Amino acid sequence: MRLRTALTTAVVTAAAATALTAPAASATTARCQEKDLRLSAAPGGAQNTARISVVNEGGRACAVDRIPTVTFRGLDGSAQPVPPSTSGPYVLSPGERGYAAVRTAAPGTTEGHVVRSLSVAADPAHYGVTFAASAVGMADGIRVWEPVTTLWHASRGAADRALSAGTD
Numbered sequence: 001m002r003l004r005t006a007l008t009t010a011v012v013t014a015a016a017a018t019a020l021t022a023p024a025a026s027a028t029t030a031r032c033q034e035k036d037l038r039l040s041a042a043p044g045g046a047q048n049t050a051r052i053s054v055v056n057e058g059g060r061a062c063a064v065d066r067i068p069t070v071t072f073r074g075l076d077g078s079a080q081p082v083p084p085s086t087s088g089p090y091v092l093s094p095g096e097r098g099y100a101a102v103r104t105a106a107p108g109t110t111e112g113h114v115v116r117s118l119s120v121a122a123d124p125a126h127y128g129v130t131f132a133a134s135a136v137g138m139a140d141g142i143r144v145w146e147p148v149t150t151l152w153h154a155s156r157g158a159a160d161r162a163l164s165a166g167t168d
Contacts, residue, residue, distance in 0.1 A: 029091050032062035034126040041120060041129075043137025045160060047107040050136035052100050054122045054152065056092035063089035064122035066151050068100045072144045073117040073130070079104075079147035082166045087124075090152045098122075098152035101163035104138075105145040112145030122152075 036058030042051050052068060066088045070079040079102055092098055105112050118136065121128030133142045150162040 029061055029063045029089065031089075031123065031125075032056060032064050032092065033058065034123075036062065037064070037122050037126075039120050039122060039129045041118070041131040041136050044101055044103075044163075046103075048103060048105045048109075048138070048143060049163065050102045050104070050118070050131075050138075051156060051159065052102060052120050052149075053097050053156070054092070055097045056094055059094055061091055061093045063091050064098070064152065065124055066090040068102075068149055068152065069121040069124050069126075069128065070102050070147065070149050071119045071128075072104075072113075072142065072147070073115045073119070075113060075115060075144060079149040081151060082148045082163065085151060098154070099156045099159040100150045100152050101159040102147065102149045103163055104147045105143040109143065109145055112143050114141035114143050116141055118142055 036056060038055045038057050040053050044050050052070070054064060054068070056062060067081045067085060071077070090098060102118070104118075115133070117130050117132050119128045119130045133139060136142070148163070150159045153159040153162060
Protein backbone atom coordinates (compact mmCIF):
# COMPACT_ATOMS: atom_id res chain seq x y z
CA MET A 1 0.00 0.00 0.00
CA ARG A 2 1.25 3.46 -0.81
CA LEU A 3 -0.32 5.93 1.60
CA ARG A 4 1.43 9.19 2.15
CA THR A 5 1.48 11.14 5.39
CA ALA A 6 -1.28 13.61 6.14
CA LEU A 7 -0.83 17.21 5.12
CA THR A 8 -0.25 19.72 7.87
CA THR A 9 -2.20 22.93 8.08
CA ALA A 10 -0.22 25.93 6.82
CA VAL A 11 -0.82 29.54 7.75
CA VAL A 12 -1.39 31.69 4.67
CA THR A 13 -1.62 35.45 4.28
CA ALA A 14 -4.87 37.08 3.25
CA ALA A 15 -3.50 37.65 -0.25
CA ALA A 16 -2.50 34.01 -0.62
CA ALA A 17 -5.85 32.90 0.80
CA THR A 18 -7.64 34.90 -1.87
CA ALA A 19 -5.60 33.18 -4.58
CA LEU A 20 -6.00 29.71 -3.09
CA THR A 21 -9.67 29.56 -2.20
CA ALA A 22 -13.07 29.60 -3.79
CA PRO A 23 -14.85 31.42 -2.35
CA ALA A 24 -12.17 33.83 -1.14
CA ALA A 25 -11.41 34.02 2.56
CA SER A 26 -11.00 37.25 4.41
CA ALA A 27 -8.32 37.74 7.02
CA THR A 28 -11.05 37.98 9.69
CA THR A 29 -12.95 34.75 8.89
CA ALA A 30 -12.71 32.46 11.91
CA ARG A 31 -12.09 28.74 11.65
CA CYS A 32 -15.28 26.67 11.84
CA GLN A 33 -16.01 25.00 15.15
CA GLU A 34 -16.51 21.27 14.69
CA LYS A 35 -19.87 21.45 16.49
CA ASP A 36 -21.14 23.84 13.77
CA LEU A 37 -20.42 21.44 10.91
CA ARG A 38 -22.35 18.44 9.60
CA LEU A 39 -20.38 15.94 7.52
CA SER A 40 -21.92 13.26 5.34
CA ALA A 41 -20.69 10.56 2.97
CA ALA A 42 -22.43 8.62 0.22
CA PRO A 43 -21.60 6.28 -2.65
CA GLY A 44 -19.82 7.91 -5.58
CA GLY A 45 -20.77 7.55 -9.19
CA ALA A 46 -18.07 4.97 -9.89
CA GLN A 47 -16.59 1.93 -8.17
CA ASN A 48 -14.22 2.76 -5.29
CA THR A 49 -15.37 6.38 -5.06
CA ALA A 50 -17.27 8.22 -2.37
CA ARG A 51 -18.88 11.63 -2.21
CA ILE A 52 -18.47 13.69 0.92
CA SER A 53 -20.02 16.97 1.98
CA VAL A 54 -19.82 19.48 4.78
CA VAL A 55 -22.53 21.95 5.84
CA ASN A 56 -22.00 25.02 7.98
CA GLU A 57 -24.87 24.83 10.48
CA GLY A 58 -23.52 27.75 12.51
CA GLY A 59 -24.81 31.29 12.49
CA ARG A 60 -21.88 32.98 10.72
CA ALA A 61 -19.40 32.40 7.94
CA CYS A 62 -16.38 30.34 8.91
CA ALA A 63 -13.46 28.58 7.24
CA VAL A 64 -12.49 24.92 6.99
CA ASP A 65 -9.33 23.59 5.38
CA ARG A 66 -9.71 23.53 1.59
CA ILE A 67 -8.49 19.90 1.60
CA PRO A 68 -10.78 17.48 3.47
CA THR A 69 -8.88 15.09 5.73
CA VAL A 70 -9.85 11.55 4.72
CA THR A 71 -8.30 8.65 6.63
CA PHE A 72 -8.89 4.91 6.61
CA ARG A 73 -9.37 2.65 9.65
CA GLY A 74 -6.17 0.91 10.68
CA LEU A 75 -3.97 2.61 8.07
CA ASP A 76 -1.49 5.45 8.46
CA GLY A 77 -1.78 8.50 6.25
CA SER A 78 -4.63 10.14 4.41
CA ALA A 79 -5.98 10.62 0.91
CA GLN A 80 -3.87 13.08 -1.06
CA PRO A 81 -5.39 16.02 -2.94
CA VAL A 82 -5.71 15.98 -6.73
CA PRO A 83 -4.08 17.97 -8.09
CA PRO A 84 -1.37 18.21 -5.42
CA SER A 85 -2.19 21.27 -3.35
CA THR A 86 -1.38 23.04 -0.13
CA SER A 87 -3.67 23.76 2.78
CA GLY A 88 -5.63 26.97 2.95
CA PRO A 89 -9.05 28.22 4.04
CA TYR A 90 -12.34 27.43 2.32
CA VAL A 91 -15.11 29.73 3.53
CA LEU A 92 -18.64 28.46 4.16
CA SER A 93 -21.50 30.89 4.75
CA PRO A 94 -24.27 29.83 7.17
CA GLY A 95 -26.20 26.95 5.58
CA GLU A 96 -23.67 26.57 2.75
CA ARG A 97 -22.44 23.14 1.71
CA GLY A 98 -19.05 22.10 0.33
CA TYR A 99 -18.57 18.93 -1.74
CA ALA A 100 -15.59 16.68 -2.39
CA ALA A 101 -15.03 13.29 -4.00
CA VAL A 102 -12.69 10.51 -2.86
CA ARG A 103 -11.21 7.65 -4.89
CA THR A 104 -9.77 4.82 -2.79
CA ALA A 105 -8.46 2.50 -5.54
CA ALA A 106 -8.72 2.13 -9.29
CA PRO A 107 -11.64 -0.09 -10.30
CA GLY A 108 -10.55 -3.72 -10.57
CA THR A 109 -7.29 -3.32 -8.66
CA THR A 110 -6.27 -6.10 -6.30
CA GLU A 111 -3.47 -4.10 -4.68
CA GLY A 112 -3.75 -2.43 -1.31
CA HIS A 113 -5.70 -3.20 1.84
CA VAL A 114 -9.39 -3.59 2.54
CA VAL A 115 -10.74 -1.60 5.49
CA ARG A 116 -14.22 -1.36 7.02
CA SER A 117 -14.51 2.42 7.39
CA LEU A 118 -13.21 5.83 6.44
CA SER A 119 -13.15 9.01 8.47
CA VAL A 120 -13.65 12.54 7.19
CA ALA A 121 -12.74 15.81 8.89
CA ALA A 122 -13.37 19.24 7.39
CA ASP A 123 -10.25 20.50 9.13
CA PRO A 124 -7.14 18.60 10.31
CA ALA A 125 -7.71 19.96 13.84
CA HIS A 126 -11.13 18.22 14.03
CA TYR A 127 -11.86 14.64 15.04
CA GLY A 128 -14.17 14.13 12.07
CA VAL A 129 -16.85 11.52 11.47
CA THR A 130 -16.39 7.83 10.68
CA PHE A 131 -18.49 6.16 7.99
CA ALA A 132 -18.87 2.41 7.52
CA ALA A 133 -17.91 0.93 4.16
CA SER A 134 -21.57 0.19 3.45
CA ALA A 135 -22.46 3.90 3.87
CA VAL A 136 -20.23 4.75 0.90
CA GLY A 137 -21.47 1.86 -1.25
CA MET A 138 -18.59 -0.52 -0.58
CA ALA A 139 -20.32 -3.27 1.40
CA ASP A 140 -17.43 -5.72 0.90
CA GLY A 141 -14.98 -3.20 2.33
CA ILE A 142 -13.05 -0.20 1.11
CA ARG A 143 -10.04 -1.18 -1.02
CA VAL A 144 -7.34 1.43 -0.37
CA TRP A 145 -4.47 1.99 -2.81
CA GLU A 146 -3.08 5.48 -3.42
CA PRO A 147 -6.28 7.24 -2.26
CA VAL A 148 -6.99 10.75 -3.53
CA THR A 149 -9.49 13.47 -2.67
CA THR A 150 -10.57 16.64 -4.38
CA LEU A 151 -10.62 19.99 -2.68
CA TRP A 152 -13.98 21.28 -1.44
CA HIS A 153 -16.21 22.52 -4.30
CA ALA A 154 -19.45 24.49 -4.50
CA SER A 155 -21.28 21.59 -6.23
CA ARG A 156 -21.24 17.79 -6.27
CA GLY A 157 -20.81 17.84 -10.06
CA ALA A 158 -17.72 20.03 -9.80
CA ALA A 159 -16.18 17.65 -7.26
CA ASP A 160 -16.99 14.63 -9.46
CA ARG A 161 -15.45 16.33 -12.52
CA ALA A 162 -12.33 17.27 -10.54
CA LEU A 163 -11.86 13.66 -9.44
CA SER A 164 -12.39 12.35 -12.96
CA ALA A 165 -9.99 14.84 -14.45
CA GLY A 166 -7.51 14.68 -11.59
CA THR A 167 -7.56 18.49 -11.49
CA ASP A 168 -9.35 21.21 -9.55
